[in-house]
Amino acid sequence: MxxxxxxxxxxxxxxxxxxxxxxxxxxxxxxxxxxxxxxxxxxxxxxxxxxxxxxxxxxxxxxxxxxxxxxxxxxxxxxxxxxxxxxxxxxxxxxxxxxxxxxxxxxxxxxxxxxxxxxxxxxxxxxxxxxxxxxxxxxxxxxxxxxxxxxxxxxxxxxxxxxxMEYPPEDIELQIVKKYVSGDFDADILQGIKLANTLRQAAAVEELFYAPSMRETIAYGKLLEKGTSPKEAASIVFGNVYTQWGNIEHQKVRDIITSMFGS
Ligand SMILES: Nc1ncnc2c1ncn2[C@@H]1O[C@H](COP(=O)(O)OP(=O)(O)OP(=O)(O)O)[C@@H](O)[C@H]1O
Ligand SMILES: [Mg+2]
CATH class of the missing domain: 3.40.50.300 (P-loop containing nucleotide triphosphate hydrolases)
Known part of the structure; x- marks a missing residue:
């Protein structure tokens, strides 16, 4: 294997x-x-x-x-x-x-x-x-x-x-992300996974246009490993993509990020 x-x-x-x-x-x-x-x-x-x-x-x-x-x-x-x-x-x-x-x-x-x-x-x-x-x-x-x-x-x-195949439960996704990221960032990675799941759920009921995949949670973990702060990594990986669908869409996600990562 x-x-x-x-x-x-x-x-x-x-x-x-x-x-x-x-x-x-x-x-x-x-x-x-x-x-x-x-x-x-x-x-x-x-x-x-x-x-x-x-x-x-x-x-x-x-x-x-x-x-x-x-x-x-x-x-x-x-x-x-x-x-x-x-x-x-x-x-x-x-x-x-x-x-x-x-x-x-x-x-x-x-x-x-x-x-x-x-x-x-x-x-x-x-x-x-x-x-x-x-x-x-x-x-x-x-x-x-x-x-x-x-x-x-x-x-x-x-x-x-x-x-x-669905997105895995949080603890499993954490284990998967950790296969690609070294260092002790469990709590911060988990917070990114929670954010991803919030966005996935919103997309599933068509409140948002896009659902982040595991590629994004892995990328988020890699940015943490390179020293990016959790909130910044969340904005870069999960937030900014929504500007494609305009400011209102982006603002919705920015509000979610602020509520989860602080302002
Ligand atoms: N169970 C897993 N164990 C290890 N890595 C995983 C697992 N699931 C997903 N990944 C990682 O997540 C990323 C996306 O996985 P993959 O490309 O296999 O998805 P996919 O379902 O084929 O996506 P797409 O539909 O876009 O082709 C890859 O980097 C992959 O290595
Ligand atoms: Mg594929």
């Missing part, structure tokens, strides 16, 4: 069982809740080669399946990440799968079907069958996340094991 990942909600155990049962896994959760770190850690534990693709509106079917190339008058087929990982039996990580256009995802249905095979109609028509051990993990951000779409139900059904 990697030194840095803290498996606080038993996700590694679920992944292990899914792997043994040859069931693909969907991880659902907001940004910065440790989805990518979890998958990397699991691949490391399994000693598996991890291949990743981060989906966006620009992702094309050719990235997954492959493209024809012409070299010195000879046409060949440059296989995409899906086909390569099936042939090699690697671990495939489909990150933010619900950011892609639905038509890009169509071919995944075929490959992720129980037969675990796909016909290469783009080239020779060969049917590629996944090597034993081929394993697929996908993540989606909740639908509130901009640019995300609902996953087509037939694709959703190909990931029958679902792990929900």
């Amino acid at each position: 990697s030194e840095s990942y803290l498996d606080w909600n038993n996700s590694i155990d679920i992944l292990n069982k899914a792997f043994d049962a040859n069931l693909f896994v969907l991880i659902i959760g907001p940004k910065g809740t440790g989805k990518t770190s979890l998958v990397r850690d699991f691949a490391e534990i399994k000693g598996a080669n991890l291949e990743s693709i981060n989906f966006s509106l620009r992702t094309r079917e050719s990235h997954l399946i492959g493209t024809k190339t012409l070299t010195d008058g000879t046409v060949s087929f440059d296989e995409g990440i899906l086909i390569k990982s099936m042939r090699e039996g690697n671990m495939l990580y489909l990150d933010e799968i619900n950011s892609a256009e639905a038509d890009v995802l169509l071919r995944l249905d075929e490959a992720l079907d129980d037969r675990r095979q796909i016909g290469l109609k783009e080239s020779t028509g060969e049917v590629v069958k996944a090597k034993d051990g081929w394993f697929v993990i996908a993540t989606i951000n909740p639908l509130t996340h901009s640019g995300t779409k609902e996953l087509p139900p037939q694709l959703l059904s190909r990931f029958p094991v679902r792990i929900s």
Whole structure:
């Protein structure tokens, strides 16, 4: 197991069982809740080669399946990440799968079907069958996340094991932040985590436009380590970002910071 990942909600155990049962896994959760770190850690534990693709509106079917190339008058087929990982039996990580256009995802249905095979109609028509051990993990951000779409139900059904990642309880988040920060700042870090949770709750009920992630609580801890005062670090990391949505939004958060850190 990697030194840095803290498996606080038993996700590694679920992944292990899914792997043994040859069931693909969907991880659902907001940004910065440790989805990518979890998958990397699991691949490391399994000693598996991890291949990743981060989906966006620009992702094309050719990235997954492959493209024809012409070299010195000879046409060949440059296989995409899906086909390569099936042939090699690697671990495939489909990150933010619900950011892609639905038509890009169509071919995944075929490959992720129980037969675990796909016909290469783009080239020779060969049917590629996944090597034993081929394993697929996908993540989606909740639908509130901009640019995300609902996953087509037939694709959703190909990931029958679902792990929900949320922000951890305070004491756990403190332990996670401390993996990245040395020095004795527990009380001050905890205060930053409490602030983050207050902002997350406000964002959840749409009182604020933005919820800070664990990247921010880690950054806050790192600034403390560099000698920044807790209140200043809180303003820099948690407060100032809200000016994007105007002064009223920013002032709301400044008031919260003042009430928690003093004026
Ligand atoms: N359980 C954990 N143990 C150790 N570090 C963690 C844990 N959870 C989150 N982190 C740290 O928090 C940060 C964000 O985590 P990560 O990138 O894995 O989140 P994510 O859910 O993939 O985010 P996004 O949805 O934005 O891609 C990273 O620096 C990561 O190392
Ligand atoms: Mg990620």
